Amino acid sequence: MAKHFQRELATIKRMILSLGALVEERVRMAIVAIENRDADMARQIIKLDYEIDEMEVEVEEQCLKVLALHQPVAVDLRFLVAVIKINNELERIGDEAVNIAHRISVLAKRKSLDLFFDYSGMAEKVQRMLKMSLDALVELDETLAFQVLAMDDEVDELKSSAYDRIKSAMSEKSDAIGYLINLLLISRHLERLADHATNIAEEVIYLIEGEIIRHGKYPIPDKLRR
Amino acid sequence: MAKHFQRELATIKRMILSLGALVEERVRMAIVAIENRDADMARQIIKLDYEIDEMEVEVEEQCLKVLALHQPVAVDLRFLVAVIKINNELERIGDEAVNIAHRISVLAKRKSLDLFFDYSGMAEKVQRMLKMSLDALVELDETLAFQVLAMDDEVDELKSSAYDRIKSAMSEKSDAIGYLINLLLISRHLERLADHATNIAEEVIYLIEGEIIRHGKYPIPDKLRR
Numbered sequence: 001m002a003k004h005f006q007r008e009l010a011t012i013k014r015m016i017l018s019l020g021a022l023v024e025e026r027v028r029m030a031i032v033a034i035e036n037r038d039a040d041m042a043r044q045i046i047k048l049d050y051e052i053d054e055m056e057v058e059v060e061e062q063c064l065k066v067l068a069l070h071q072p073v074a075v076d077l078r079f080l081v082a083v084i085k086i087n088n089e090l091e092r093i094g095d096e097a098v099n100i101a102h103r104i105s106v107l108a109k110r111k112s113l114d115l116f117f118d119y120s121g122m123a124e125k126v127q128r129m130l131k132m133s134l135d136a137l138v139e140l141d142e143t144l145a146f147q148v149l150a151m152d153d154e155v156d157e158l159k160s161s162a163y164d165r166i167k168s169a170m171s172e173k174s175d176a177i178g179y180l181i182n183l184l185l186i187s188r189h190l191e192r193l194a195d196h197a198t199n200i201a202e203e204v205i206y207l208i209e210g211e212i213i214r215h216g217k218y219p220i221p222d223k224l225r226r
Numbered sequence: 227m228a229k230h231f232q233r234e235l236a237t238i239k240r241m242i243l244s245l246g247a248l249v250e251e252r253v254r255m256a257i258v259a260i261e262n263r264d265a266d267m268a269r270q271i272i273k274l275d276y277e278i279d280e281m282e283v284e285v286e287e288q289c290l291k292v293l294a295l296h297q298p299v300a301v302d303l304r305f306l307v308a309v310i311k312i313n314n315e316l317e318r319i320g321d322e323a324v325n326i327a328h329r330i331s332v333l334a335k336r337k338s339l340d341l342f343f344d345y346s347g348m349a350e351k352v353q354r355m356l357k358m359s360l361d362a363l364v365e366l367d368e369t370l371a372f373q374v375l376a377m378d379d380e381v382d383e384l385k386s387s388a389y390d391r392i393k394s395a396m397s398e399k400s401d402a403i404g405y406l407i408n409l410l411l412i413s414r415h416l417e418r419l420a421d422h423a424t425n426i427a428e429e430v431i432y433l434i435e436g437e438i439i440r441h442g443k444y445p446i447p448d449k450l451r452r
Contacts, residue, residue, distance in 0.1 A: 064307065071297035081290060084307060085314065167403050174397045181393060184407065 039108035042101035052094035148201035162187035265334035278320035374427035388413035
């Protein structure tokens with residue numbers, strides 16, 4: 001029975017990591033689509049989102065099944081509840097990739113215009129946060145999870161610079177308002193991706209520490225501050 | 227033991243409803259603050275958000291305690307998992323109220339300007355969705371929950387009208403770009419509030435039907451279509 005349970009847990013871990021890999025791939029596509037203002041790739045992201053949705057449902061059903069069948073306690077119970085919540089975050093990351101894709105279809109019509117902001121730098125940071133939060137889950141690596149928390153503030157600052165740049169471009173280019181609104185929204189979707197990665201990292205820390213650190217009340221260790 | 231368990235479930239139900247009431251109150255404040263461009267009320271919303279955060283942590287801890295202690299199965303297990311997820315949605319609704327509050331501090335500086343869009347109509351609908359989704363949870367009323375799903379499309383349409391209005395205002399008023407961006411973002415925060423209410427309604431339906439209806443694959447009954 002205990003062996004059977006361990007096998008089920010290993011399956012769930014594999015499932016959530018597959019979903020994580022799929023979501024990472026979709027974010028990667030969204031970032032390439034921003035850089036190239038590639039409407040075809042954007043359409044692909046929208047078309048394939050059902051895959052993420054289906055996997056999310058499967059992961060949750062599997063967790064409920066294992067909870068009902070094996071009635072785990074302590075760390076195993078906490079792990080399963082963390083997976084249910086992380087699963088939810090991953091599905092929403094997929095939704096943000098879709099949101100970005102919708103914005104790109106507008107940008108693609110005016111490829112001659114500038115991006116007014118270094119999206120690749122922001123995107124690269126967000127992508128690293130997502131990867132690190134998933135690695136933190138697999139390795140149960142608390143240090144890595146805390147690093148993700150620290151990076152979230154950096155992404156917030158990048159979002160503010162994007163806001164300033166685009167706002168001033170709007171005052172000058174009244175013929176490109178739709179284009180610029182969509183650029184602004186992309187910076188906000190990227191920032192939301194970072195928020196979801198942060199939520200995952202917080203769940204991992206909670207899982208390790210057994211303490212709820214959400215809502216910024218947990219002090220970030222000095223060694224992780226920059 | 228069974229009696230003790232029923233008492234614990236009743237406590238959790240009471241806790242999630244208290245959190246729901248608090249979140250409803252905070253959304254109400256945000257809506258009044260939009261209408262009056264009231265920076266003081268906006269500051270209150272931001273200052274009091276910790277109350278929602280604390281209650282969210284308490285609800286989750288209570289659910290984990292009951293799961294570990296009583297190892298419920300079937301409908302009780304599903305109920306507790308639904309509460310953990312709805313709890314999360316409620317906390318994020320609180321965050322959206324805070325997001326709106328941040329936008330209002332910008333609007334308050336230019337009270338002489340128009341709102342360019344009927345925010346009260348959109349806000350009233352969103353508020354009703356939130357109330358209905360919580361009522362659906364208390365009463366386990368599936369019809370009510372389906373009505374929330376149908377209203378979400380209406381809110382999406384309102385968001386699009388807001389976009390059109392504000393976009394054209396931006397082309398004309400290049401001196402009010404910051405103000406207009408913040409108006410645009412408010413319409414998006416309201417739409418996100420509606421999304422969270424929809425997520426709650428979907429959890430309630432899942433709880434009743436034992437089927438995952440997320441991702442729009444569940445047909446909405448004809449009687450609920452408008």
